[in-house]
Amino acid sequence: MNRLHNMPFGAEPTGQGGARVRLWAPAASRVVLVRSGEGPDLGSFPMHVQDGGWFELELPRTQVRTDYAFSIDGGVVVPDPASRSNRNGVHGPSTLVDPSAFAWTDDAWRGRPWHEAVIYELHLGCFTPEGTFAAAIERLDALVALGVTAIELMPVAEFAGRHGWGYDGVLPFAPKAAYGTPDDLRRLVCAAHQRGLMVLLDVVYNHFGPDGNHLNAYAPGFFNPEVATPWGAAINLDGPGSRVVRDFFIHNALYWIEEFHLDGLRIDAVHAMHDTGSPHFIDELVGAVRAGPGRERHVHLVLENDLNDASRLGRDAAGAPRLADAQWNDDVHHAVHVMATGETDGYYIDYAGEPVRLFGRALAEGFAFQGDPSPYRGGEVRGTPSAHLSPLAFVNSLQTHDQVGNRAFGERIATLAAQADRSDALRAMLACVLLAPSVPMLFMGEEWAASTPFLYFCDYQGELAQAVTNGRRAEFGRFARFNEPSARDAIPDPNAESTFAKSKLDWQERDRTPHADWLALYSDLLRRRHVHLSPWLEGSRSGVMTLDASGTLRITWPLASGHRWHLLAQLASHASPAGMDIELPGSVVYRSHPVAARLAPWSVQFAIEAP
Structure with a gap:
């Protein structure tokens, strides 16, 4: 081939x-x-x-x-x-x-439908001790056993230095040499497909990194100096010369999908793309993929969009995506974080007042903020209506590289929940996320509550390195715990080799208590999802939520062929009131606590009702 x-x-x-x-x-x-x-x-x-x-x-x-x-x-x-x-x-x-x-061995592979997706986000350099494409192959069987059906690689395009997150890439067509050769990446894709795993890639089309970008020397038309972004001048998607720029990135998307036989892309920070033209760059890119490799096999496109913009998530009469398959839903993560940790700093203030209601709305309808005022944004309206969309238009997670790595010390949510004595709350919300109809995503090591942090790391030199280190520490100066310079100095230096080394997973701990218990819970929940929910997901629709004053959450989602999926959860530190109806119609699929007259604190039940 x-x-x-x-x-x-x-x-x-x-x-x-x-x-x-x-x-x-x-x-x-x-x-x-x-x-x-x-x-x-x-x-x-x-x-x-x-x-x-x-x-x-x-x-x-x-x-x-x-x-x-x-x-x-x-x-x-x-x-x-x-x-x-x-x-x-x-x-x-x-x-x-x-x-x-290259001698491909996956000629028969046509991908998997989106409703079967369970995504596992990973960083190639930290996923294994070796940090290579070849070493990642050795861990794929563990992901299959867990119940994962897709791996999502954080960006692998060449960036400056030996290690980094990948979002500051400057050569978007070249796989990072530190991870291996282009053929090593192809071997990883073949190995994944052999095991029934899809491979998605995170791509960045809204900026180039600060080191190694030589385009200004001979093609300044790649940039629009009239529009400033956090990374400098915006990519020129709508001005003079933008046709070549747009083609550069559209071909990049097609290149990864066709030349590396990938199953889809996650497109970073769509909200940071400046394009006043028509069609919008993203719409043109999606159209090219759908008209190209998407005609022959399952190819999936996932967006990140901080604006909660649902405009690209609609389905046609047959249920196929008109544009994107799905979008990351940070509302789910933020509501979970508030309930599992008690933190309300920064953007978490939006979820501090009614975390259970917002969590339930996000599970049932997609976004929690659908044109609602955001206290964090000074009352500015955020989001667009999403209740008319399929649950499959949303990717829900308890943690991502962003939400872990952008913390000063890179703590994972299981660590924070344990410190706050809220592990029971986290287990309850984990069950809600993994067994809700939306596509669930795990961040590497989450399945065993990895104790290793995931820190922000890079490998710059000279003045740029010092500027990044100083900027990183100054960024946290607005938080009370980092008011003192000595506290900010304790934040790990992104450029230190030790910061990268600390972020590597320790695979040996997954067999030890309490990590093995978390792994068993994740595996059990995903098994139940595949057996009881996935067969009926293709025709799923938005859910209907009710929440009473005691913290009892009920959601019902219509599924394919007249089936209905029911959630009953007591998302509070107290039991439900006596005399409440706590029966679910249909057959119980999952129950976190034994049957009793009242719902136990932080208890979850799911049931499926046949027509």
Whole structure:
């Protein structure tokens, strides 16, 4: 099976022993391709000027794994922005690779339908001690046994330094060399598909990282200096020259899906994309994926959008997504966090007053904030209506890389709940999230309540490194516990090797108490989901919620073929009142506590009702 995504830029073999190389450099007058490495015909080759700021060169003879770079106007030498491999880092030359040479073993794979999704988000560098694509393969069987059906890789595109989260990538087509070769990533995908696991990739199209981005030297049209973002000038998605910029990222999406046979993408921070044109960049990207690889197999697109904007989550008459499959639902996480930890700092203040109601609304209807005023935002209205949408349009979680790693000390929710003596509350809400119809997502190590933190880490040098460290610590200065400089100084340095090392999972602890008990609970809940709920999810609809003053939450969701899914939970530290009806129609699927006359504190029941 030959899997090669043809692009209007970058370098790829032509099939006759040569290679075609193209670069968009509208600000350059002269571009010279510089070849290095092994083999004949090394040296410098002037590229031919084409219309529209393009430079092109056909090399009649070249070798795969030859290194090449571009000399711009006799000055700076830069890698290929569409490099498929940059084994010497973001400032080094790119490497010519032949994607069609890989021997795929998953030709029969057509993916899995979205209603079967149980996602496991992981960071390649911290998932295993080795931190490589190859090492991750050895842990896939454990995820299958857990009940996971999809892994979601945090960004793997090449970024500066030896380690980082990946959201500051600068070469979006090149898998991070520290994780392995492009073929190592392909082997991971094959191994996952062999086990029935989908592979999703987190991609970043709203900014480039601060180190290793050379585009301003020859293609400043990639950016819109009129629009500022937290990362600098916005990506130019709607101004002069934006057609090439849009194509660059749309081809990137198609490249990962086609050339690496991925099952979908999670698109980072859609709310941070500035595009006043029509169609919006995201809509065009989704259309290209649906009209391309999405015609032949299941390909899923998930959005992150802090605005609670439901406009891209609708379904057609057949129940298929019109645009995105789903969107991360932070409302679920935030309400859980307040109940499980007692914290109400920052944006958690929005959920402090009525956490159970907001949690129930998010489970039943998608967003908790659907055009409601946000105290954290000074009363500004947040969100759009979502109760008309399928539950499958939302990805719910108890923790994510963001919500753990953006804490000063990277504590996980199980650690915080134990410190607050609220582990029973966390177990109850875990059952609610994993057995609600929306797609659940776990963050690596969550299933055994990993004691290791997940900290913010990077590997910058010089002034940039110091600026990141100082900025990270200053960011927490508005919190009371970090008022004193000595307290801020205790926050781990993102650039320290030890910060990265502390964030690696300890797989040995999953067999020890209490971690093994959490693992058993997660496995049991996901088994019940697959057996009793998943078969009826494809036709599921938004739920109807009731909540009484005692903290008793009831939700009923219509499922396929006339089935109904019922939740009854006592989300409070006291039992339900005597005499309350605590029977559920249908057959009980899960019960956290023994049958009694009253609902126990933090108790959960699910039942399915057949037509």
